[in-house]
Amino acid sequence: MFEINALSDAVGAEIVGLDLAQPLDDDTFGRVHQAHLDHQVLVFRDQEITPEQHIAFSRRFGDLSGHVYEQFLLSGHPEILKVSNKKTPEGDFVGLNSAGRRWHSDLSYAEIPSLGSLLYALEIPPSGGDTLFNNMYSAYETLPQMTKDRIAGLKAEFLIGSARKYYTENERPALTSEQLASVPSVEHPVVRTHPESGRKALYVNSAHTVRILGIDNAEAEDLLTELTEHSVKPEFVYRHKWQLHDLVFWDNRCCMHIAEPPPEGANRHMHRTTVVGDRPY
């Protein structure tokens, strides 16, 4: 039996005393699944897992997706995206550097976005390189009724952040024309209903949401700013300070996250799997 300890009032719980290198029986898995729905972000401490075990645990939650940056997928295990600031002897990044420097939900730019992501810390800096997570249920629920009425039924356009030129060539390579063509912009609701909890969550973010559709452009821009600023108020946010061998599993359907850069010269090297979700509604 393992412990579940809440990490903040916003989101997040740590799981202590569970070994993900071993297959989980159905009862244990059921408890983990429920804890994930309840806390939205789970931090599994002290995991010593191979890529195969990381993939096997992730697959319990659904199919896994690749990534548009296929050059950063782990050799022999294309289900794993390397998130890293380390460089090869030739000076190229070994993984996706500068991942998530704006608040976002993984793959919200995809037609079928992600259920959740599982990020495993293989090397962490002595300090810094934190990841912050927010609670998009709370963000929605605390909106004024007038705003809830105004955004009910609205849709927004989403596009991958790299296509929006947020990153310099030093931070991450530009997408090739083939990669860009594989991620055309898509439409999703501004407010989505979580398919498992039935609760409503805000879904727009400042990395991938281009505009809110169906209203005047200037008004849409103001509304998007209002929603994205509201959703990351401190009371909705948990700051995760990584420990070595943490595996963090967050729910992309009701959370956003943002990664802070590690200090100059310190390595931050992680493996991510990404579980395929549902079309938002």
Ligand SMILES: [Fe+2]
């Ligand atoms: Fe991310």
